[in-house]
Amino acid sequence: MIRMLIPLGVFLALVALLVASLQTGDERKVVQSPLVGKPVPQFSLPGLHDPDTITSRADLLGEPFILNVWGSWCWACRVEHPFVERLGREAPIDLIGFNWKDEREDALEWIGRFGDAWDRHVVDFKGKVAIDLGVYGAPETFLVDHEGIIRHKHVGPIDATVFADLMQRIMELEAQAQ
Amino acid sequence: MTPTRKKRLAIVALLVLGVGAAAAVAFTALNDNMLYFVSPTDVHAAAAPEDKQIRLGGLVAAGSVQRDPDSLSVRFTVTDGRHDVPVSFEGILPDLFREGQGVIAHGRLNQDGHFHANEVLARHDENYMPPEVMKSLESAGHPPEASKQ
Amino acid sequence: MSAELGQISLILALVLAALLSVLPLVGAQRGNEALMKLAPSLAIGQFVFLAGAFAALAVAFLRHDFTVSYVAMHSNLLLPWYYRLSAVWGSHEGSLLLWMLLLGGWMLAVAAFSRSVPRPFTARVLSVMGMISVGFLLFILFTSNPFERILPGPIDGRDLNPLLQDVGMIFHPPLLYMGYVGFAVAFAFAIAGLIGGKVERNWVRWSRPWTLAAWSFLTFGIALGSWWAYYELGWGGWWFWDPVENASFIPWLIGTALIHSQAVTEKRGAFPAWTVLLSIAAFSMSLLGTFLVRSGVLTSVHAFANDPERGLFILVFMGIVTGGALTLYALRAPRIMTGEGFDWVSRESALLLNNVFFTVSAAMVLLGTLYPLIIDFMGWGQISVGPPYFGAMFILLMTPVVLLVPLGPLTRWKRDGFMRVVRPLATAAIVSIVAALLVCAWLESWSLRAVTGWIGGFWLIGGAATFGLRTARASRSGLARHQWGMVLAHAGAGVFLIGAAMVEAHTFERDVRIAPGETVEAAGYRFTLHEVVEVKGPNWRADEARFSIHRGDREITRMAPQKRHYHRGGQTMTQVALKPGVFRDLYVAMGEELGESGAWSIRVHIKPFVRWIWGGAVLIGLGGLIAASDRRYRGKRKARESAPAAAEATA
Numbered sequence: 001m002i003r004m005l006i007p008l009g010v011f012l013a014l015v016a017l018l019v020a021s022l023q024t025g026d027e028r029k030v031v032q033s034p035l036v037g038k039p040v041p042q043f044s045l046p047g048l049h050d051p052d053t054i055t056s057r058a059d060l061l062g063e064p065f066i067l068n069v070w071g072s073w074c075w076a077c078r079v080e081h082p083f084v085e086r087l088g089r090e091a092p093i094d095l096i097g098f099n100w101k102d103e104r105e106d107a108l109e110w111i112g113r114f115g116d117a118w119d120r121h122v123v124d125f126k127g128k129v130a131i132d133l134g135v136y137g138a139p140e141t142f143l144v145d146h147e148g149i150i151r152h153k154h155v156g157p158i159d160a161t162v163f164a165d166l167m168q169r170i171m172e173l174e175a176q177a178q
Numbered sequence: 179m180t181p182t183r184k185k186r187l188a189i190v191a192l193l194v195l196g197v198g199a200a201a202a203v204a205f206t207a208l209n210d211n212m213l214y215f216v217s218p219t220d221v222h223a224a225a226a227p228e229d230k231q232i233r234l235g236g237l238v239a240a241g242s243v244q245r246d247p248d249s250l251s252v253r254f255t256v257t258d259g260r261h262d263v264p265v266s267f268e269g270i271l272p273d274l275f276r277e278g279q280g281v282i283a284h285g286r287l288n289q290d291g292h293f294h295a296n297e298v299l300a301r302h303d304e305n306y307m308p309p310e311v312m313k314s315l316e317s318a319g320h321p322p323e324a325s326k327q
Numbered sequence: 328m329s330a331e332l333g334q335i336s337l338i339l340a341l342v343l344a345a346l347l348s349v350l351p352l353v354g355a356q357r358g359n360e361a362l363m364k365l366a367p368s369l370a371i372g373q374f375v376f377l378a379g380a381f382a383a384l385a386v387a388f389l390r391h392d393f394t395v396s397y398v399a400m401h402s403n404l405l406l407p408w409y410y411r412l413s414a415v416w417g418s419h420e421g422s423l424l425l426w427m428l429l430l431g432g433w434m435l436a437v438a439a440f441s442r443s444v445p446r447p448f449t450a451r452v453l454s455v456m457g458m459i460s461v462g463f464l465l466f467i468l469f470t471s472n473p474f475e476r477i478l479p480g481p482i483d484g485r486d487l488n489p490l491l492q493d494v495g496m497i498f499h500p501p502l503l504y505m506g507y508v509g510f511a512v513a514f515a516f517a518i519a520g521l522i523g524g525k526v527e528r529n530w531v532r533w534s535r536p537w538t539l540a541a542w543s544f545l546t547f548g549i550a551l552g553s554w555w556a557y558y559e560l561g562w563g564g565w566w567f568w569d570p571v572e573n574a575s576f577i578p579w580l581i582g583t584a585l586i587h588s589q590a591v592t593e594k595r596g597a598f599p600a601w602t603v604l605l606s607i608a609a610f611s612m613s614l615l616g617t618f619l620v621r622s623g624v625l626t627s628v629h630a631f632a633n634d635p636e637r638g639l640f641i642l643v644f645m646g647i648v649t650g651g652a653l654t655l656y657a658l659r660a661p662r663i664m665t666g667e668g669f670d671w672v673s674r675e676s677a678l679l680l681n682n683v684f685f686t687v688s689a690a691m692v693l694l695g696t697l698y699p700l701i702i703d704f705m706g707w708g709q710i711s712v713g714p715p716y717f718g719a720m721f722i723l724l725m726t727p728v729v730l731l732v733p734l735g736p737l738t739r740w741k742r743d744g745f746m747r748v749v750r751p752l753a754t755a756a757i758v759s760i761v762a763a764l765l766v767c768a769w770l771e772s773w774s775l776r777a778v779t780g781w782i783g784g785f786w787l788i789g790g791a792a793t794f795g796l797r798t799a800r801a802s803r804s805g806l807a808r809h810q811w812g813m814v815l816a817h818a819g820a821g822v823f824l825i826g827a828a829m830v831e832a833h834t835f836e837r838d839v840r841i842a843p844g845e846t847v848e849a850a851g852y853r854f855t856l857h858e859v860v861e862v863k864g865p866n867w868r869a870d871e872a873r874f875s876i877h878r879g880d881r882e883i884t885r886m887a888p889q890k891r892h893y894h895r896g897g898q899t900m901t902q903v904a905l906k907p908g909v910f911r912d913l914y915v916a917m918g919e920e921l922g923e924s925g926a927w928s929i930r931v932h933i934k935p936f937v938r939w940i941w942g943g944a945v946l947i948g949l950g951g952l953i954a955a956s957d958r959r960y961r962g963k964r965k966a967r968e969s970a971p972a973a974a975e976a977t978a
Binding site for chain 3: 185189193196197200203204207208210211212213214215231233245247248249250268269270271273274
């Protein structure tokens with residue numbers, strides 16, 4: 001009888017190992033965002049509707065803001081768009097659209113079809129600033145405080161839960177700033 | 179002891195011996211073939227073993243890829259946002275290799291922190307859909323669990 | 328509409344599977360004929376609804392229904408219809424649906440072809456498979472629903488991963504899953520045997536053809552996957568010891584042990600508990616493979632989209648299935664009959680050795696695959712295990728197997744004399760060594776790997792031939808199918824060995840820079856690049872390099888590798904140009920354009936005997952299928968003994 005239990009024991013040990021690994025699986029794979037807690041890197045980028053308007057890091061400092069990375073090629077951005085729109089309406093701080101690796105016409109057409117949710121746009125067609133920002137894919141959403149420090153980063157589309165989480169963090173930021 | 183029992187005992191003993199030997203060989207071979215995964219930050223903290231085959235993972239820094247037009251030598255920088263490691267490689271880069279994208283290089287580190295790669299793997303495919311994005315996307319229809327950072 | 332129909336079909340299939348997992352089992356325990364008789368009808372019903380769900384998804388793909396989010400993510404308007412069809416199983420959700428469809432198919436087959444098996448036993452088998460069905464259907468419906476809608480749908484979908492837009496990818500997953508899922512049948516037979524309490528030797532005989540068939544499909548699936556990786560990934564390798572590959576290889580090794588231990592248990596009644604354990608292990612390893620590939624605990628070059636939540640589900644499911652089975656085993660196995668004793672030199676011993684080597688190999692591969700997890704668990708850092716580990720361990724463990732394989736079939740059951748077994752093989756041994764040396768002299772290849780590969784290969788083929796000839800001479804009716812199958816499979820292993828040894832010993836491999844008009848010399852072949860032109864396909868455009876290949880003064884062939892750029896998603900893919908041959912493959916892949924000079928980096932391989940690898944694997948798989956079709960397993964002889972059963976069997 002005892003002998004017959006050996007396979008079960010081996011198997012349970014295996015399951016224990018796998019359960020433990022499951023929890024750390026993400027850490028093994030994701031290039032961790034090292035920028036949380038660090039200042040937003042220097043940049044100056046053109047606008048979307050008006051290529052001549054240049055927005056730089058200095059222009060955004062002083063108030064907290066949300067930076068939302070998107071692209072017209074990005075399928076998941078369509079999924080999160082209703083929540084991005086809600087962010088634009090409900091969040092008391094600026095929502096910056098960071099258009100990434102896109103074409104201007106495509107991006108404008110996309111906004112025409114699905115709606116412009118952002119308070120302000122910057123475009124990074126070459127993707128150089130995105131690398132400094134540590135953008136890993138689109139969509140991504142950064143929360144930056146009034147000193148220009150990245151306080152939070154969400155990878156992937158915003159859904160109801162993420163939205164609630166973001167709103168709460170924004171409220172906390174606002175409370176701290178006052 | 180009956181002859182059958184004796185035989186059974188002998189079989190069990192042989193099995194234990196064989197499996198034990200195999201396990202010993204296996205662990206030796208495993209330790210010889212372990213590839214440590216290091217980040218550029220580890221390299222800078224001198225936490226990466228030198229002159230030992232390792233795997234370096236990070237993003238290919240923008241604008242860092244330099245190709246020699248007359249040979250197959252390529253140089254680029256792998257970064258994790260904090261630190262950079264210069265990498266040199268001779269050969270053909272994978273299709274999914276791009277600036278700003280994830281990459282894993284197999285190779286050795288020399289004393290001055292330069293990494294010589296003998297194999298370069300692109301980390302994920304080019305459709306800008308890293309696994310986490312995919313995951314959250316697919317769970318978009320369900321009430322997802324509290325999102326992790 | 329079709330997506331909703333598919334969803335409803337899946338739910339109905341789940342209901343039937345739930346009924347199937349309970350009613351016939353209760354019937355079998357209580358001796359209630361009516362409940363037991365429900366089993367085949369429920370299995371048929373379940374299959375019909377699974378087929379309906381599968382068809383619904385296929386229709387959504389063919390009609391470009393991008394409101395179905397799975398379709399939107401894995402297809403687009405430009406994708407040809409055959410790839411739209413194969414895109415059904417191109418990613419996680421759909422491939423699970425395929426998995427379920429095949430499980431349903433196996434259940435249907437068990438229901439249809441088990442007339443000679445006592446009804447309570449079939450009822451239990453189908454019930455156990457019904458339970459597995461329930462688990463997978465819940466998995467699909469709750470974590471991986473392929474029918475989910477996204478409204479409003481996009482105008483066009485993303486593309487199917489270009490790597491999967493390939494004929495190899497159309498057939499590789501179905502074959503592989505046929506194998507994985509087929510082991511569920513062997514599992515169910517073993518569990519049914521344990522539940523039944525009175526474990527008979529018969530269940531092994533009933534289970535054998537199913538196990539053989541499943542194992543054959545798995546062999547084909549793995550071989551096809553290896554072939555696909557060879558020409559599609561552009562690396563020129565045929566096996567990478569990648570976690571995903573290992574995930575399919577571990578069940579194969581266990582399965583190989585299982586088909587051999589089943590032979591002993593059926594014929595002699597020996598190792599019954601071991602056979603049960605292997606039956607459980609083969610399917611459990613299939614589940615483990617699924618877990619490893621889809622949960623994201625291991626990083627692999629070609630992994631599915633990863634999801635820890637799904638991983639947890641599979642893990643829990645595996646815990647229930649395997650944990651339950653092993654508990655049942657611990658409770659019931661002591662009651663299992665024990666076989667008669669045997670001598671040191673006997674067929675039983677030979678097959679025992681086979682089992683030891685194959686299970687230990689499986690354990691080695693499993694250990695290497697999971698070692699990064701163990702190290703991480705201990706907090707010793709992040710590592711991966713290099714392919715040399717697997718290569719070294721495998722050669723170490725398989726060398727004795729190659730030496731012993733020809734002896735096994737010639738050995739008698741129970742007791743034999745060593746010299747009696749070895750003597751008939753003396754010819755084969757001498758012939759194989761002499762022939763190997765002659766071949767090597769002719770090929771001028773004196774590397775240790777090549778010489779041992781040829782000797783081992785000829786030894787396996789010669790051993791199989793010796794057995795075949797002797798058996799044919801001894802019996803008037805010639806070889807039975809199961810013997811043919813074995814001869815073919817063992818000879819196939821020899822062919823495989825020669826191919827693998829030659830490729831590993833003599834592959835010529837070079838990355839070079841080449842400009843139009845230039846010539847590269849490679850192992851006696853001259854590759855001349857004439858021009859690089861742009862060509863267009865349905866959903867891609869490509870740079871195509873035009874080569875002509877000369878040997879001596881003669882032009883052998885022209886080759887045109889491509890670098891494809893897919894429109895959607897902007898993915899780039901290397902399209903290898905291959906000139907296959909029985910004795911060597913020429914292989915050219917494009918790297919990238921170097922500067923403005925028009926020069927390209929290219930990869931040139933000459934792969935001797937590489938086709939023999941897959942040829943051998945196909946022979947092995949065919950051997951399995953031929954053995955599975957042996958009349959002996961179909962119970963006709965038994966049916967003739969009892970008239971009513973015979974009437975039913977011929978009906």
